[in-house]
Ligand SMILES: Cc1cc2nc3c(=O)[nH]c(=O)nc-3n(C[C@H](O)[C@H](O)[C@H](O)COP(=O)(O)O)c2cc1C
């Protein structure tokens with residue numbers, strides 16, 4: 240079944256129906272004020288942590304923007320589950336497992352409905368707007384209802400772009416999905432990279448060293464090209480926004496993954512001024528290019544690490560056009576000390592990608608990237624330990640696996656430990672380890688945003704083996720049994736004293 244929304248507008252309507260969105264008509268400033276409100280809402284109890292739609296945003300120059308601003312739309316587990324159209328992450332894990340390792344249908348209904356559709360990748364290839372409508376229908380795609388190609392007209396100046404934190408280098412577009420094509424193969428890549436607004440039609444392009452956007456940009460330079468065309472879609476359907484931030488391997492089209500998540504192909508339309516395609520239902524699209532030999536100072540920016548990332552030189556994005564829907568909505572996010580919207584996206588990534596990780600490291604039972612570790616700093620994994628040194632093998636696997644290579648602290652526990660319960664994990668780390676024996680240090684690439692590494696993007700990592708130690712691992716003493724009450728006593732107490740406990 241497809242997820243129950245078609246685009247961001249329908250997603251917003253559903254949130255409003257569920258009383259999970261607040262419409263705010265009170266005037267607010269896009270300079271810091273929206274951050275302060277959103278930060279409090281993100282950290283509030285669940286019944287107060289809602290998506291926010293600001294209808295009256297005052298821009299830095301004091302004028303009111305005509306464009307409403309949506310924030311925190313994905314900032315809760317239920318909202319992420321709505322994004323994939325599932326009741327729990329287990330459901331979506333099952334779909335992915337089936338896709339990775341197709342098994343025979345267990346009943347006729349499955350055989351007829353779900354499985355043939357799921358197993359076929361071509362069901363998720365993007366479709367083009369032009370092909371869907373044929374050449375007879377001259378209707379424009381929603382994201383191109385309004386087209387501005389005259390750069391002397393307001394473009395970025397129309398948008399309520401946030402200055403998020405007091406020492407930020409300027410206003411930033413934080414939730415744009417950046418579309419580029421590999422200049423060698425024409426393959427598409429979609430990544431989420433922030434854009435610092437320099438003026439009405441110029442921004443920074445903050446694709447970091449390890450990310451695909453940067454790789455394709457370096458390819459363009461190596462091929463002797465002078466520029467790389469870039470499109471940025473803002474306010475895409477949530478499954479597309481999510482996929483742009485998901486750690487897919489290089490060469491995998493994020494839009495195919497998005498189609499899989501939603502169970503419907505993404506519909507794309509050709510850009511007006513560049514050779515690129517963007518999701519037809521996006522709210523706003525920026526078209527333009529990046530020159531291969533132009534860099535400009537970008538930053539500082541209050542980042543998801545809870546610190547400002549320092550200013551540095553990055554490429555510059557020049558707009559050739561801005562297109563948008565009639566009455567567009569500007570979607571954005573803020574990052575900072577956790578928890579915020581991106582933490583829920585990170586949780587979804589952790590759970591949705593677990594089956595993919597298990598395909599290569601099948602002994603992993605569950606994993607948790609606790610928010611305090613801001614994604615790359617800490618991973619807790621439980622394993623079905625089968626041989627001596629198994630936990631250390633897991634550490635090496637993690638450090639060799641895609642973006643998990645950045646993990647600074649890997650904690651490995653036995654399968655009975657609930658990795659989502661950090662207190663339970665801490666109990667095992669503190670009690671079941673001998674620091675000298677159970678810590679394994681390594682060196683390698685680190686997240687470019689990590690400010691504590693001795694050098695930029697390079698540093699050390701540690702694995703902590705908090706599993707039970709075996710004789711075959713050189714543990715010659717007796718390992719004691721963990722305390723558990725027996726089931727009969729528990730049942731007897733439940734029966735006789737239920738009033739005391741519930
Ligand atoms: C809110 C948010 C903002 C992000 N900002 C950036 C950014 O400015 N630069 C960057 O390189 N990655 C940023 N990321 C992470 C990338 O989007 C993510 O690693 C993605 O997998 C990169 O895709 P790619 O490998 O196709 O380049 C951001 C992620 C989120 C959720």
Ligand SMILES: [Mn+2]
Pocket residue numbers: 428429430451487488489490491493
């Ligand atoms: Mn990619």
